[in-house]
Amino acid sequence: MPHSSSIFVLGSLHYDIIVHGPGRPRKGETVTGRAWAPKCGGKGGNQAVSASRAGAPVKFIGAIGDDDFGAALAANLVANQIDTSALRIVPDENSGMSVAIFDDEGDYGAVIVSGSNLRIDLDASASVDFARDSWLVLQSEIPEHINLAGASKMRVAGGKVILNAAPARPVSQALLDQVDILVVNAIEAEMLAGVPVVESLDGALNAAKKLVERCRSVVVTAGGDGCAYADNDGHQIKMTAKDIVVASTHGAGDEFIGALAAALWQGSAIDVALARATDAAATLVSTPEHLR
Numbered sequence: 001m002p003h004s005s006s007i008f009v010l011g012s013l014h015y016d017i018i019v020h021g022p023g024r025p026r027k028g029e030t031v032t033g034r035a036w037a038p039k040c041g042g043k044g045g046n047q048a049v050s051a052s053r054a055g056a057p058v059k060f061i062g063a064i065g066d067d068d069f070g071a072a073l074a075a076n077l078v079a080n081q082i083d084t085s086a087l088r089i090v091p092d093e094n095s096g097m098s099v100a101i102f103d104d105e106g107d108y109g110a111v112i113v114s115g116s117n118l119r120i121d122l123d124a125s126a127s128v129d130f131a132r133d134s135w136l137v138l139q140s141e142i143p144e145h146i147n148l149a150g151a152s153k154m155r156v157a158g159g160k161v162i163l164n165a166a167p168a169r170p171v172s173q174a175l176l177d178q179v180d181i182l183v184v185n186a187i188e189a190e191m192l193a194g195v196p197v198v199e200s201l202d203g204a205l206n207a208a209k210k211l212v213e214r215c216r217s218v219v220v221t222a223g224g225d226g227c228a229y230a231d232n233d234g235h236q237i238k239m240t241a242k243d244i245v246v247a248s249t250h251g252a253g254d255e256f257i258g259a260l261a262a263a264l265w266q267g268s269a270i271d272v273a274l275a276r277a278t279d280a281a282a283t284l285v286s287t288p289e290h291l292r
């Protein structure tokens with residue numbers, strides 16, 4: 001494995017506010033919550049931190065506003081040994097942010113405001129030096145044309161591309177043609193496959209087999225059950241997750257993606273990489289937010 005290669009995460013940074021309350025308020029209602037906590041997030045940021053903690057060198061390509069939230073998001077990347085030389089400050093825009101409201105059952109709903117994440121400028125990031133044996137990790141929280149430009153550039157350089165098509169939105173075939181591994185959950189799989197997907201290991205495998213018509217290889221996650229993989233060489237894997245007590249599922253998919261990318265960058269075979277990703281997500285989900 002050449003030392004010049006890295007994992008590049010091109011994506012979103014959000015300053016997350018996590019609210020724990022009795023549930024989401026209805027129209028016109030004010031409810032009293034139990035606790036709140038700030039957290040550095042965004043699917044891109046979370047995946048970068050996960051990959052770095054799993055032992056890979058990570059460079060982040062993104063954009064923050066010139067505000068305290070942006071400064072905190074950048075500092076969090078640096079604290080996690082992530083190279084921020086391709087992180088741009090957009091002077092006239094707010095940093096991205098998200099509010100997630102958890103109910104007492106541990107389920108949540110969230111609102112994200114993209115802000116500076118919509119202003120990522122790949123061309124202005126002179127320090128983006130994609131190389132052979134590198135991996136590019138993308139999500140669906142930034143404009144698709146930026147994902148497509150990044151994916152095309154990485155493929156030309158001879159590297160590999162992972163697209164976590166989250167949150168659910170349509171993805172063009174032009175982008176999927178540049179992707180080596182597509183990772184989706186059941187909801188995202190339904191949108192991309194155009195058929196209902198049952199959240200179970202068998203449901204995930206069926207969806208992965210269907211989505212291979214659109215992308216070379218596909219991972220469909222199935223929550224606490226694990227995940228399934230299929231590729232256009234006919235390989236299929238069902239990976240069972242270990243039983244855990246759920247503390248919070250917030251960011252579980254991101255932990256999975258980061259660990260998957262790190263394992264693949266380290267040269268692991270896909271079955272080993274999926275096992276590591278599944279374990280990493282289970283560990284995160286069983287760890288209370290304040291201990292992460």
Ligand SMILES: OC[C@H]1O[C@H](O)[C@H](O)[C@@H]1O
Pocket residue numbers: 012014015016040041042043046097098112141250251252253254
């Ligand atoms: O996957 C969790 C992430 O999604 C949203 O982007 C939030 O910012 C949060 O950190």
